Amino acid sequence: MIKTNVFCRVVSLYGVFFVSIIYAVMEKDAKIYVAGHRGLVGSAIVRNLIAAGYTNIVGKTSAELDLRNQQAVKEFFDNEQPDYVFLAAAKVGGIHANNTYPAEFIHDNLAIQTNVIHQAYLHDVKKLVFLGSSCIYPRACPQPIKEEYLLTSALEKTNEAYAVAKIAGLKMCEFYNKQYGTSFIAAMPTNLYGPNDNFNVETSHVIPALLVKIYNAYKNNSPTCEVWGTGNPRREFLHVDDLARAVVLLMNEYDQESIVNIGSGTDLTIRELVMLIKDLIGYQGEIVWKSSQPDGTPRKLLNIDLLTSMGWQPEIALTDGLQETIAWCHQNGIFN
Numbered sequence: 649m650i651k652t653n654v655f656c657r658v659v660s661l662y663g664v665f666f667v668s669i670i671y672a673v674m675e676k677d678a679k680i681y682v683a684g685h686r687g688l689v690g691s692a693i694v695r696n697l698i699a700a701g702y703t704n705i706v707g708k709t710s711a712e713l714d715l716r717n718q719q720a721v722k723e724f725f726d727n728e729q730p731d732y733v734f735l736a737a738a739k740v741g742g743i744h745a746n747n748t749y750p751a752e753f754i755h756d757n758l759a760i761q762t763n764v765i766h767q768a769y770l771h772d773v774k775k776l777v778f779l780g781s782s783c784i785y786p787r788a789c790p791q792p793i794k795e796e797y798l799l800t801s802a803l804e805k806t807n808e809a810y811a812v813a814k815i816a817g818l819k820m821c822e823f824y825n826k827q828y829g830t831s832f833i834a835a836m837p838t839n840l841y842g843p844n845d846n847f848n849v850e851t852s853h854v855i856p857a858l859l860v861k862i863y864n865a866y867k868n869n870s871p872t873c874e875v876w877g878t879g880n881p882r883r884e885f886l887h888v889d890d891l892a893r894a895v896v897l898l899m900n901e902y903d904q905e906s907i908v909n910i911g912s913g914t915d916l917t918i919r920e921l922v923m924l925i926k927d928l929i930g931y932q933g934e935i936v937w938k939s940s941q942p943d944g945t946p947r948k949l950l951n952i953d954l955l956t957s958m959g960w961q962p963e964i965a966l967t968d969g970l971q972e973t974i975a976w977c978h979q980n981g982i983f984n
Contacts (some may be wrong), residue, residue, distance in 0.1 A: 684737030757813035842888035879919030911950035
């Protein structure tokens with residue numbers, strides 16, 4: 649049974665006694681380890697924590713700490729003794745990377761999450777949030793996708809290795825809670841974008857890849873810009889700062905068994921996304937669709953009722969978020 653991060657208070661109302669459940673939030677000076685603190689997700693969590701007044705945040709680069717190395721992770725936990733853990737470190741990528749390096753995707757992600765989750769248990773971490781991905785759900789899911797649809801049918805083949813690893817991670821959290829009484833929860837974000845993303849066209853996700861491709865076509869005055877697929881699949885996108893607000897909320901207020909979807913609640917076709925980015929960048933050329941390349945899952949829209957029932961709502965509209973990301977790319981040398 650999950651070890652809940654709560655305490656109880658007995659209160660009296662008109663002579664009748666009630667038990668009031670009060671969540672124990674992270675202390676402002678608690679030691680908080682953000683695994684993957686320089687990546688898209690981890691850096692957003694760090695920004696959120698700093699803005700909220702947390703003062704003892706720990707992070708290590710992959711050069712400083714190889715999370716695939718069991719002994720190195722053990723020594724890190726021995727030395728740092730974190731109170732809370734956000735597990736945002738992972739090997740990630742788009743369709744091309746997942747198709748090209750499936751062995752690395754399953755090996756590296758299994759190693760990272762196994763080492764961190766197990767050491768969190770051994771070192772009595774108060775609570776851990778494991779970040780998965782909406783790709784864990786079956787290819788042919790009813791839409792919007794509810795948390796209960798997990799493992800109800802076959803996965804999408806183009807990202808199966810990554811999905812299997814992430815499913816193993818969330819199940820590891822579930823079973824450690826059941827056997828050891830830990831408080832490990834799992835959040836499943838939709839497609840994310842924002843600052844500190846991977847903008848390598850060969851290995852990145854859809855939005856950073858499209859931003860770089862279309863900007864390069866704009867910069868070079870190219871008459872055409874080639875984009876993989878047909879443009880017909882529908883995708884949901886969430887700015888990473890909205891994700892960070894959600895996972896910090898979950899860390900402080902959520903202690904149930906279910907995984908939690910994190911999304912925007914709306915989607916659009918890849919074709920519509922491309923045209924939006926094209927307009928924001930100002931590219932006047934023609935988009936050429938390379939339909940011989942895979943589209944991936946036809947549609948992937950998350951049901952976010954569980955999260956919104958806790959009072960969370962996305963705040964950053966896609967157009968605004970894309971404009972901010974484009975400005976960040978200019979400021980940080982991605983567009984040059």
